[in-house]
Amino acid sequence: xxxxxxxxxxxxxxxxxxxxxxxxxxxPAVRVAVEINGEIxxxxxxxxxRIKPHDRLEIVTLVGGG
Amino acid sequence: MMTDQELKIGPYTLNSRLIVGTGKYSSLxxxxxxxxxxxxNCVTVAVRRERLVDKNSGRNILDFIDPGKYxxxxxxxxxxTADEVVRVARLGRELLEGSGYQGSQWxxxxxxxxxxxxxxxxxxxxxxxxILVAEGFHVLVYCSDDVMLCKRIKEAxxxxxxxxxxxxxxxxxxxxxxxxxxxxxxxxHNDPAYPVIVDAGVGTAxxxxxxxxxxxxxxxxxxxxxxxxxxxxxxAAMALATEAGRLAGAAGRIPRKLYATASSPWEGRING
Numbered sequence: 001x002x003x004x005x006x007x008x009x010x011x012x013x014x015x016x017x018x019x020x021x022x023x024x025x026x027x028p029a030v031r032v033a034v035e036i037n038g039e040i041x042x043x044x045x046x047x048x049x050r051i052k053p054h055d056r057l058e059i060v061t062l063v064g065g066g
Numbered sequence: 067m068m069t070d071q072e073l074k075i076g077p078y079t080l081n082s083r084l085i086v087g088t089g090k091y092s093s094l095x096x097x098x099x100x101x102x103x104x105x106x107n108c109v110t111v112a113v114r115r116e117r118l119v120d121k122n123s124g125r126n127i128l129d130f131i132d133p134g135k136y137x138x139x140x141x142x143x144x145x146x147t148a149d150e151v152v153r154v155a156r157l158g159r160e161l162l163e164g165s166g167y168q169g170s171q172w173x174x175x176x177x178x179x180x181x182x183x184x185x186x187x188x189x190x191x192x193x194x195x196x197i198l199v200a201e202g203f204h205v206l207v208y209c210s211d212d213v214m215l216c217k218r219i220k221e222a223x224x225x226x227x228x229x230x231x232x233x234x235x236x237x238x239x240x241x242x243x244x245x246x247x248x249x250x251x252x253x254x255h256n257d258p259a260y261p262v263i264v265d266a267g268v269g270t271a272x273x274x275x276x277x278x279x280x281x282x283x284x285x286x287x288x289x290x291x292x293x294x295x296x297x298x299x300x301x302a303a304m305a306l307a308t309e310a311g312r313l314a315g316a317a318g319r320i321p322r323k324l325y326a327t328a329s330s331p332w333e334g335r336i337n338g
Binding site for chain 2: 005027033
């Protein structure tokens with residue numbers, strides 16, 4: 001299925017969970033925050049929440065800044 | 067001689083008056099060394115999209131920040147509207163909650179007017195502040211050195227007001243010390259512990275000392291260390307300047323006079 005991840009359209013396996021998506025990108029859950037369609041998903045929901053076709057996801061992390 | 071007490075902002079206690087950024091360092095190792103030399107225990111961080119391309123790089127900035135030594139202060143840098151600020155602040159809180167780091171309860175609010183000046187946008191700043199305060203955030207507000215605006219920001223519930231000394235990264239120091247003096251008078255009237263921090267514009271150690279001598283509670287800087295020719299040396303200088311400025315401010319300087327006053331006694335000169 002197609003989703004928009006961090007502004008880019010990409011294809012992922014149907015019915016993926018957020019945990020599976022993070023795993024496929026080698027991203028530890030403790031170092032990211034995730035939004036689906038503008039709503040924050042809590043970390044403890046990463047395994048249970050399934051991504052739907054055309055969902056808009058943002059995966060953010062902390063970087064250097066002032 | 068070390069100066070007095072810690073700085074309390076919202077739920078956090080800082081044992082240094084210097085808050086240091088984590089941006090623009092040529093390496094994370096260098097950043098780590100500079101943080102140590104600066105003797106800060108609070109560093110700012112930004113929220114950005116995860117770069118999904120280099121999936122095996124594995125280096126996260128947090129691997130270079132000891133959660134036992136530093137409190138993180140997430141910012142909303144790069145936001146231009148209240149909506150963007152609120153969204154980024156919530157993401158920052160989410161990133162920090164359960165991360166092992168302190169800092170999820172506060173945010174440095176930065177709402178910019180445009181990309182050229184990076185000057186704060188006052189109306190968006192106030193609007194975002196009110197929303198974040200209602201959501202329980204302790205908000206440290208980056209703003210311009212406008213006295214009335216700073217008063218409104220305090221009234222709206224900011225945990226700290228952080229007027230810019232001069233534009234971000236400009237290295238011009240505190241351009242309008244009189245504005246900072248009036249801000250301090252107004253905001254600390256009957257509330258001497260209310261935190262006022264000079265954020266942005268510092269170029270070198272003397273700028274920090276000068277700001278601290280005015281009586282501000284702290285200084286937040288990033289580029290002045292990260293962009294120095296020898297960032298580690300500059301970080302050490304910033305630590306000393308923070309301390310020196312705070313001591314001198316507390317000591318109380320002599321008044322400026324136009325003419326000389328002799329230091330040696332006039333009486334008893336052999337040529338008298």
